[in-house]
Amino acid sequence: MYSDKVIDHYTAPRNVGSFEKEDKDVGTGVVGAPECGDVMKLQLKVENDRIIDAKFKTFGCGSAIASSSLATEWVKGKTIEEAAEITNSEIAEELNLPPVKIHCSVLAEDAIKAAIKDYKQRKQNT
Amino acid sequence: MSDYIYLDNAATTPVDPRVFEAMTPFFIQHYGNAASRNHWFGWKADEAVTNAREQIASLVGCSAKEIIFTSGATESNNLAILGAAQMYREKGNHIITCLTEHKAVLDPVHHLETQGFKTTFLKVDKNGMIDLTELEAAITDQTILISLMAVNNEIGVLHPIDEIGRIARKHGVLFHTDATQAAGKIPIDVDKAQIDLLSLSGHKIYGPKGIGALYVRRRNPRVRLSPIVFGGGHERGMRSGTLNVPGIIGLGAACYYCMQEMSQESQRLISLREKLEAGLKENLDYVFLNGHPQKRLPGILNLSFSYVEGESLMMGMENIAVSSGSACTSASLEPSYVLRALGIGPELAHCSIRFSLGRFTTDEEIEKTIEKTTSVVQRLREMSPLYDMAKEGIDISKIQWAETH
Numbered sequence A: 001m002y003s004d005k006v007i008d009h010y011t012a013p014r015n016v017g018s019f020e021k022e023d024k025d026v027g028t029g030v031v032g033a034p035e036c037g038d039v040m041k042l043q044l045k046v047e048n049d050r051i052i053d054a055k056f057k058t059f060g061c062g063s064a065i066a067s068s069s070l071a072t073e074w075v076k077g078k079t080i081e082e083a084a085e086i087t088n089s090e091i092a093e094e095l096n097l098p099p100v101k102i103h104c105s106v107l108a109e110d111a112i113k114a115a116i117k118d119y120k121q122r123k124q125n126t
Numbered sequence B: 001m002s003d004y005i006y007l008d009n010a011a012t013t014p015v016d017p018r019v020f021e022a023m024t025p026f027f028i029q030h031y032g033n034a035a036s037r038n039h040w041f042g043w044k045a046d047e048a049v050t051n052a053r054e055q056i057a058s059l060v061g062c063s064a065k066e067i068i069f070t071s072g073a074t075e076s077n078n079l080a081i082l083g084a085a086q087m088y089r090e091k092g093n094h095i096i097t098c099l100t101e102h103k104a105v106l107d108p109v110h111h112l113e114t115q116g117f118k119t120t121f122l123k124v125d126k127n128g129m130i131d132l133t134e135l136e137a138a139i140t141d142q143t144i145l146i147s148l149m150a151v152n153n154e155i156g157v158l159h160p161i162d163e164i165g166r167i168a169r170k171h172g173v174l175f176h177t178d179a180t181q182a183a184g185k186i187p188i189d190v191d192k193a194q195i196d197l198l199s200l201s202g203h204k205i206y207g208p209k210g211i212g213a214l215y216v217r218r219r220n221p222r223v224r225l226s227p228i229v230f231g232g233g234h235e236r237g238m239r240s241g242t243l244n245v246p247g248i249i250g251l252g253a254a255c256y257y258c259m260q261e262m263s264q265e266s267q268r269l270i271s272l273r274e275k276l277e278a279g280l281k282e283n284l285d286y287v288f289l290n291g292h293p294q295k296r297l298p299g300i301l302n303l304s305f306s307y308v309e310g311e312s313l314m315m316g317m318e319n320i321a322v323s324s325g326s327a328c329t330s331a332s333l334e335p336s337y338v339l340r341a342l343g344i345g346p347e348l349a350h351c352s353i354r355f356s357l358g359r360f361t362t363d364e365e366i367e368k369t370i371e372k373t374t375s376v377v378q379r380l381r382e383m384s385p386l387y388d389m390a391k392e393g394i395d396i397s398k399i400q401w402a403e404t405h
């Protein structure tokens, strides 16, 4: 039912945790809704337009946890422009998600985009 | 196998070895057709079927002649509902059931709507209980059938079947009960509860899969049903098809052992279930019971672990088999309609786990389950953004969540 990669990320999730939300170098994206059974919080720490660290917390099924865990791995070291180009289908493919779980990868892509948007807004305001 | 802990007995049970043993001669030794009247093979099969019919009848307090064999509770429910609707169509076209019934009741009732029948789906309160005043008020001069389950399969709530039967009889309406989860677990007497039609299934009571029965009352009143399967006229013309002799022997034996052991077994299951519930509530905060605190089946415990999604929890439980009302376990992405009917918000329905205990559940397994569930819930809450918010005192229901799908 689950691919090995999903199980791996679920049992040993990478980068679980939080950064200080108010930090101006941090962008936070919260997507999903409890009623839908998934909420992802993804945070990026940015230095000179490059993502130097990332953290997540996810309420959701194993595939949602794996998608967000993978997303944190992938964004690290990328520029924010590069990170914005990560697509849900790349995540779904990497994790071998079945069709009913594609929405988990969509959520992970949305979370990356929301975190980048938050980071940019924060920078503009300072 | 012994590494696995099976707490999904409401989905299906293993066959009891004693039941299995009773069945074995009927595959390669006594393989006769119970309808063969003219030779020893047929007599032997028929004799065993007659005995099984008696065993099933005594479990629910009816006569052996009132038992119709089917392929399971799904078919029993279909035959009861579609068969009664067709037979009594002249009398009326209204059927009453409720929102928390199994799909094997809801779907035939919905099918009848397309055939011009009117239906009422009773609501339930937050404990899963119907309101008897509402039931009585829903009856019209067109009502021909009330179908209400004895025990709910997801939350284990016991409907007040004695009162339902009394109301149905008072208004001259037939009463069908889906007793799939109740039969063999709690005492049921079709005369005491004035039940006219009752469905049960082998594989929920340590018998084999693919065999079930429908009780059809023969006197006061004599209930007649139009068949939904046509053929050789077996089972008083209500269900054609060569009898599944080994299955029937298994169902009979299963009923026999359930009846023998019911009072002791239910005490044992209640204490195991209470231990499980108390243990989990002691170790974890934000644990909520789904269903009725008192009126519930001994073996079913349905809990919501807030801020942890049910499927991810089941994934972490690894070798412990349970089930969840979370949407992620279904293709529809909708959480359990039963929990929703209780008014449980989708955010809590997604967090629900049904533990269903059975005859082979041990004390040690319950202890292991408490331990494992606790550690997985704790681990998942550590990575749950909602748990953080709850601890910070943020009311999650008041947040405007962007995404809706």
Ligand SMILES: Cc1ncc(COP(=O)(O)O)c(C=O)c1O
Pocket (backbone or CB within 6 Å): B010, B011, B071, B072, B073, B074, B075, B102, B104, B149, B151, B152, B153, B178, B180, B181, B200, B201, B202, B203, B212
């Ligand atoms: C309440 C209830 N009714 C009907 C059924 C269907 O039974 P069967 O699998 O014998 O068709 C089940 C089991 O899934 C059940 O729990």
